[in-house]
Amino acid sequence: MNESNRCKQLTLRIPESLHREFKVSTAKNGQSMGEVAIRLIKKYLEKESAPM
Numbered sequence: 001m002n003e004s005n006r007c008k009q010l011t012l013r014i015p016e017s018l019h020r021e022f023k024v025s026t027a028k029n030g031q032s033m034g035e036v037a038i039r040l041i042k043k044y045l046e047k048e049s050a051p052m
Contacts, residue, residue: 010037 014022026033 022033022036026036
């Protein structure tokens with residue numbers, strides 16, 4: 001596995017209701033919670049690094 005494919009685990013605490021809603025929503029869309037979380041983190045980083 002090369003460096004760009006290496007993964008780290010991210011643990012965060014969220015309210016149970018938010019977790020449940022997120023899990024149901026991602027399952028309905030055929031995605032994993034991890035896939036969606038990665039996409040959201042990438043969008044956040046793109047927004048934060050964009051010039052103002």
